[in-house]
Amino acid sequence: EDQVTQSPEALRLQEGESSSLNCSYTVSGLRGLFWYRQDPGKGPEFLFTLYSAGEEKEKERLKATLTKKESFLHITAPKPEDSATYLCAVRKGGSYIPTFGRGTSLIVHP
Amino acid sequence: DVKVTQSSRYLVKRTGEKVFLECVQDMDHENMFWYRQDPGLGLRLIYFSYDVKMKEKGDIPEGYSVSREKKERFSLILESASTNQTSMYLCASTRGTEAFFGQGTRLTVV
Numbered sequence: 001e002d003q004v005t006q007s008p009e010a011l012r013l014q015e016g017e018s019s020s021l022n023c024s025y026t027v028s029g030l031r032g033l034f035w036y037r038q039d040p041g042k043g044p045e046f047l048f049t050l051y052s053a054g055e056e057k058e059k060e061r062l063k064a065t066l067t068k069k070e071s072f073l074h075i076t077a078p079k080p081e082d083s084a085t086y087l088c089a090v091r092k093g094g095s096y097i098p099t100f101g102r103g104t105s106l107i108v109h110p
Numbered sequence: 111d112v113k114v115t116q117s118s119r120y121l122v123k124r125t126g127e128k129v130f131l132e133c134v135q136d137m138d139h140e141n142m143f144w145y146r147q148d149p150g151l152g153l154r155l156i157y158f159s160y161d162v163k164m165k166e167k168g169d170i171p172e173g174y175s176v177s178r179e180k181k182e183r184f185s186l187i188l189e190s191a192s193t194n195q196t197s198m199y200l201c202a203s204t205r206g207t208e209a210f211f212g213q214g215t216r217l218t219v220v
Binding site: 102 | 114
């Protein structure tokens, strides 16, 4: 059974304190790993797609990386506006349905 | 930019009412999804559609039905609303890679 596990469930950081969120997955024939940001009361906003081990994508203070078993979302010098829930999802070959993790709730204190 | 629009941000309905949630996407995507999101449970797939008039059950279809008469529109129907269907409902669409979400509908059944 395909599984996506995100850790930690919740993370509190001080402004400027860099950290990483983890997404570990078990899926046969990975066809894409996706990161989303979700603000309270809103729909998830797409951030990145990663397709193969070793791939990296960056956007402002966020950098996503991928290995054969997990992905990391690195947050460098976070600001309070980075506070949100970050969701990870995977898609396997032969299916267009993404499987989501439960998310990491990030709070950045000023 | 891809745009997925859900017809309502907030809805309050009475137990036993028939409820329609509408979703429209403007990117000619073949695949559309309905999820519900509850605290601690993450995103759970209710139904999906891979073409006009085609639909498949997701993980929690009980109490719901869907309609897709046009490619751009995917409707979720609660046949007889119950209090345990109080939730955030999210619509998404994809051509097969990353999925794009609507802003969500917060449904309260009283």
